[in-house]
Amino acid sequence: MKISVIGCGYLGAVHAATLAAMGHTVVGIDVDSAKIDQLSRGTAPFYEPGLDELLVEGLSTGRLHFSASMAAAAEAEVHFLCVGTPQSKTSNDADLSYLFAATAALVPYLAEGAAVVGKSTVPVGTVMLLRSVLADRKDVPLGWNPEFLRQGTAVKDSLVPDRLVYGVAGGRDASLDATGHAHGLTAVLDAVYEPLLRAGIPRLVCAYATAELIKSAANAYLATKISFINAMSELCDASGADVTELGEAMGLDPRIGGRYLHAGLGFGGGCLPKDIRSFRAQAAALDVDSVDQWMGVVDAINLAQRHRTVEIARELCGGSVRGQAVTVLGAAFKPDTDDIRDSPALDVALQLATLGAQVTVTDPKALPNAAMRYPQLRFVQSTDVALAGADLVLLLTEWDEYRQLVPADVGLKVRRRTMVDARNVLHAAEWEAAGWHIRGLGTGTAGRGTLARERTLGAPASSAVRAF
Ligand code: UDX
Numbered sequence: 030m031k032i033s034v035i036g037c038g039y040l041g042a043v044h045a046a047t048l049a050a051m052g053h054t055v056v057g058i059d060v061d062s063a064k065i066d067q068l069s070r071g072t073a074p075f076y077e078p079g080l081d082e083l084l085v086e087g088l089s090t091g092r093l094h095f096s097a098s099m100a101a102a103a104e105a106e107v108h109f110l111c112v113g114t115p116q117s118k119t120s121n122d123a124d125l126s127y128l129f130a131a132t133a134a135l136v137p138y139l140a141e142g143a144a145v146v147g148k149s150t151v152p153v154g155t156v157m158l159l160r161s162v163l164a165d166r167k168d169v170p171l172g173w174n175p176e177f178l179r180q181g182t183a184v185k186d187s188l189v190p191d192r193l194v195y196g197v198a199g200g201r202d203a204s205l206d207a208t209g210h211a212h213g214l215t216a217v218l219d220a221v222y223e224p225l226l227r228a229g230i231p232r233l234v235c236a237y238a239t240a241e242l243i244k245s246a247a248n249a250y251l252a253t254k255i256s257f258i259n260a261m262s263e264l265c266d267a268s269g270a271d272v273t274e275l276g277e278a279m280g281l282d283p284r285i286g287g288r289y290l291h292a293g294l295g296f297g298g299g300c301l302p303k304d305i306r307s308f309r310a311q312a313a314a315l316d317v318d319s320v321d322q323w324m325g326v327v328d329a330i331n332l333a334q335r336h337r338t339v340e341i342a343r344e345l346c347g348g349s350v351r352g353q354a355v356t357v358l359g360a361a362f363k364p365d366t367d368d369i370r371d372s373p374a375l376d377v378a379l380q381l382a383t384l385g386a387q388v389t390v391t392d393p394k395a396l397p398n399a400a401m402r403y404p405q406l407r408f409v410q411s412t413d414v415a416l417a418g419a420d421l422v423l424l425l426t427e428w429d430e431y432r433q434l435v436p437a438d439v440g441l442k443v444r445r446r447t448m449v450d451a452r453n454v455l456h457a458a459e460w461e462a463a464g465w466h467i468r469g470l471g472t473g474t475a476g477r478g479t480l481a482r483e484r485t486l487g488a489p490a491s492s493a494v495r496a497f
Pocket of ligand 1: 297
């Protein structure tokens with residue numbers, strides 16, 4: 030099939046490359062010509078494992094192209110809308126201006142019989158609004174096909190997704206003809222995803238509103254799980270329990286499951302934070318207070334983890350970080366990406382710098398992005414150089430190379446053997462055996478320091494609750 034993918038960011042670039050890998054002829058379109066030049070050379074404009082290889086493969090077969098001109102979409106039978114829907118600068122709402130602008134720009138190039146399918150994460154009701162942009166093209170079917178890929182594993186998530194969701198006019202019942210076969214837009218999408226369906230990937234057809242909500246609800250649930258275990262981590266610090274063991278034991282119950290139950294510095298990135306805020310705004314607009322309040326608590330618990338980490342750093346520095354040499358391991362919002370959008374690590378680094386610490390940040394991939402965004406911090410590429418002379422080390426993004434650090438070796442580089450493992454990935458006993466004073470978030474290490482033993486279960490309200 031001939032397909033256009035409009036918007037070549039984290040979502041669109043991966044989608045274009047994977048559709049080409051499935052055998053389609055694909056053109057990726059973006060208004061950013063520097064990005065298009067880079068993609069046309071087979072290099073992703075961001076770090077995503079496996080994507081460069083897929084781009085090179087697609088370009089070499091001649092099935093994958095990129096263009097900065099919407100006119101390049103003219104021959105496509107299916108157009109996928111993959112532009113960003115960031116948080117509005119003034120509210121919790123998603124900013125849909127790129128989506129409307131891209132759709133309006135596409136209209137003159139829609140061939141007869143072509144279909145338009147959105148993939149971006151949008152608030153419920155967006156498809157109906159977008160229909161008005163296509164008011165003069167009532168012949169063009171419009172669908173929503175939300176994307177669930179994670180950065181860092183985006184290629185695998187796209188080639189072997191957990192499920193495919195199609196939001197179509199009339200929903201599931203309207204997707205079948207009288208003989209029970211898929212027809213209309215459902216049949217078009219089945220043809221696009223034929224290799225995935227053949228491999229047994231489940232596909233769900235539903236109405237627009239459901240398709241729009243599935244993505245938001247899934248992200249809200251993941252965020253809820255993370256904030257739940259992070260709230261437990263505070264309870265663990267207050268009581269002397271260990272949240273890692275708690276999460277492991279809870280996760281062995283198949284009704285709960287262990288994934289997204291890892292306590293620590295919490296979630297960040299370009300999706301979960303803005304999606305739960307957009308979800309709040311959607312719920313509030315629909316007068317569903319429970320969801321609005323629920324997401325507010327999830328967001329507050331998440332942000333409180335950053336504050337807790339700063340407080341632990343202060344405590345380990347004797348009450349103030351002013352003048353202390355602090356080394357931050359990790360700048361990306363999570364490992365295996367160079368994305369620093371709403372990075373918890375950089376948030377903590379910035380807070381410590383604001384409190385007067387001399388902060389040095391290192392990261393295997395994200396330093397160019399971080400340095401551009403935060404010129405006030407010191408960035409050092411080499412881990413060894415970054416660690417030299419540190420009074421305090423904070424592990425804030427759990428890249429493999431930080432998980433594998435050898436306590437005795439690191440001990441030779443720093444000035445004081447003091448570590449905050451805010452991702453709860455280091456083996457505390459090993460670090461302690463090498464003379465380190467190490468603290469996690471809810472891992473029982475607080476009890477080996479000064480805080481938890483002095484606390485009782487009736488002690489003052491938690492920081493998460495205080496935060497809102
Ligand atoms: C997320 C969703 O997983 C994906 O389905 C959706 O399409 C986009 O949003 P992503 O933002 O790439 O994907 O990150 P993800 O791997 O889900 O992690 C989100 C954040 O949660 C990261 O900051 C991560 O460090 C944190 N996290 C994850 C935890 O703190 N604990 C966990 O147990 C899991």
